[in-house]
Amino acid sequence: MLDLDSKVWDKCSPTAPFWGFLGAANALIFANLGAAYGTAKSGIGIQIMGVSKPELVMKSVIPVVMAGVIGIYGLIIAVIIGNNVMAPEGDVPNYSSYDGYAGFAGGMTCGLSGLAAGISIGIAGDTGVRASAAQPKLFVGMVLILIFSEALGLYGLIVGLILASKKGQPCDSYL
């Protein structure tokens, strides 16, 4: 039924959607892990700091918001890659191996960068909010450090988008 010796199966392998969906899934999974770590770790700092300085709590929610944005980066890439994976029509594949590997690369790029950025935001935010409660002049410094951490996730999003939008030749041209 599937003629596995014909040329099209090398370039438009039936396993190509596996790699594409792997990229989409892992983009979200690792970005969520990073965002969860960032939210939880900096949340602990806010909670401890808030006991002695309740008026500073709402100002200190900045690292939590930034960690949430990391999760959104993963969501964006996962939706883009997931929508690029086309279902086959009958016996004709619609999604080439090139597209599959591109989606895999884009997803892993964004996801693992998001994990890294989330860990960074978590630890820097935790100590940052506690220190800026004790010394108010440190608030701007904390925000600057968090912005640099967030930029790491943004680099991953940019490169991931570039990779995920690469398209190979359509499978019809190989038939």
Add this chain to the structure above:
Amino acid sequence: EEMFYGWGELLNGISPYAWAFIGTGLAIGLSVLGAAWGIFITGSSLVGAAIKAPRIRSKNLISVIFCEAVAIYGVIVAIILQTHLDGPDPKLDGAVSLKDKFAGYAIFWSGLTAGFGNLACGICVGVCGSGCALADAQDGNLFVKILVIEIFASALGIFAIIVAIIISTQANFGADE
């Protein structure tokens, strides 16, 4: 002699129904694991803090409910995925069509997205809820402020199920209509 030449042999060799059922099972299994982890983190802090401040008990049960919601997300995704799991097309007589392979991979990764995403979310909501209980025990005004952090944390579970549902929309086993 059987030799595997690469990933293609391995991925093609596993039945798409295996991929799909594993994905569906992990969707709910890992989500419930995350919810459970979050509930025990929150619950242990809650009962410990309530020894000296019993007033916090009823209000802070909302943190436990946020963790439970993560498990509900997993149930929703698993139920949606299992509606895609139709039987094989009888006309093919046991062979696997291209569409079935696609559906197998899609449902597998959709389930894993929901599962691991909700695992992370559940643990995060648990840690935030634990801190909420401890802060509330020391100063009652802090409860609402720290709850804001927990709401950000539960948004991660929403992201996971959005991606899981988007990935699984095109997955169809069985006969073409």
